[in-house]
Amino acid sequence: MTRSIVFPRAILAAETETAARRLLGALLVRGTGPEARVGRIVEVEAYVGEDDLASHARFGRTRRNAVMFGPPGVAYVYLVYGMHHCLNVITEPAGRPAALLVRAVEPVAGVDSMRAARIDRAVRRAGRRGEAAIERTRSALAGMPAEHLAGGPGLVCDAFSIDESDSGLDLCDAASPLRLEIAVGDATLPVEMGPRIGIDYAPEPWRSRPWRFFVPGSPSVSTGPRRGPGGSAP
DNA sequence: GCAAAGATTTGCT
């Protein structure tokens, strides 16, 4: 039985780059009891301030990104490319728009539920291409290693059944259906940095800022569009 | 009001 210790909001209230290092290794949790889905965060990306021309906050405060301007510890979920969801954790004090995009998670518990959730959404998408496509999708996910089930920002949301309705949830509230917890007994984690992925639209110097943080060696770490050679296994 | 693009993933050439 794992003791649940809610993730301290104070850590997220700090500078986003500092918060990123502390968020790595933390647990993302959906639900309670034996049914709970739990994953260890191994990859995040920082989006900091209105100056950051890769961030949604670059347009100023809008209806979609309003939560980014709110207090730290809150979830910001949005839809990208019309089909995938992305989960962010708000950082820094209210008034300053900043967040950490959760790019990859290493499953710890509730793996069967995660797999079922992945299949549920994947099958829904494959449905339009016919029965054969559905069967291929189902079979591919049934045989997928657990560590790859949430190895990407859209996949994290699929595995944890996250969508826009979760946006605004307080992830630092022990009573929240979706929340963050401290991993007990986790020693200091090695952390590597690199440029953010999928933001080629942003001009320099934002495009090259090393604001992607990940745990080297984790089999769950993504490398962006299409798993590249030499990416997942450093 | 309409056109364009996106913090992605998957499948096919």
Add this chain to the structure above:
DNA sequence: GCAAATCTTTGCC
């Protein structure tokens, strides 16, 4: 290696 899928938000007329 490239393009499709798919729909909300943003930007410009």
